[in-house]
Amino acid sequence: MEDLESLLQQVRACRICEEHLALGPRPVLAASSTAKLLIVGQAPGTKVHASGIPWDDQSGKRLRQWLGLTPEVFYDASQVAIIPMGFCYPGKGKSGDLPPRPECARHWHQRLLAQLPNIQLTLLVGKYAQDYFLGNRAKATLTDTVSAWHEYLPAYMPMPHPSPRNQFWLRRNPWFEADAIPYVQQMVQQLL
Numbered sequence: 001m002e003d004l005e006s007l008l009q010q011v012r013a014c015r016i017c018e019e020h021l022a023l024g025p026r027p028v029l030a031a032s033s034t035a036k037l038l039i040v041g042q043a044p045g046t047k048v049h050a051s052g053i054p055w056d057d058q059s060g061k062r063l064r065q066w067l068g069l070t071p072e073v074f075y076d077a078s079q080v081a082i083i084p085m086g087f088c089y090p091g092k093g094k095s096g097d098l099p100p101r102p103e104c105a106r107h108w109h110q111r112l113l114a115q116l117p118n119i120q121l122t123l124l125v126g127k128y129a130q131d132y133f134l135g136n137r138a139k140a141t142l143t144d145t146v147s148a149w150h151e152y153l154p155a156y157m158p159m160p161h162p163s164p165r166n167q168f169w170l171r172r173n174p175w176f177e178a179d180a181i182p183y184v185q186q187m188v189q190q191l192l
Helices: 005-012 046-051 058-067 102-111 128-136 142-146 164-172 172-192
Strands: 037-040 081-082 123-126 156-159
Touching: 005 102, 037 142, 058 156, 058 164, 058 172, 123 128, 123 172, 128 156, 142 156, 142 172, 156 172, 164 172
Parallel strands: 037 081, 037 123, 123 156
Antiparallel strands: none
16 A cells, blocks of 8 residues: 555656656645645646745735635645646746646546545646546536536635736636635635
């Protein structure tokens, strides 16, 4: 039987897709078997790659605001697990970062999730996480999936990415911060 600490060591030493990573491998994640909240995002950006700290950028600042969490609680792996779809920075694309490398989820996710028995809520941040976890229950677009957030509770909460690049989406969908965010904050406060 695999234990979480040795599994995390294996993940952090992973080199499966090294040849595809412009900045080289640096898997970034955090988890503990006692965590009740799981955050599944896309993949680290360059700032997170440099620091090795999940969500250590403007997106993370907004996500912490959305959740109503201090950095101390957010980064307490005994309460909050952070397992992105891709563990390493995937590189630069035409309009932002490349998609998360698929090898991470394929090789590691089920093994990691099996070691997190206390997760009560999983935040699915972005379309890659939503499609992976919701499968055929995900809608055609991120907006449609996030709009139907009630359908996925209490196990999952689909969210847009909190990136500053998503200002346009947030302006076009004010209901998200007006209706969904207060609900998320309430769930997170009850959980933690």
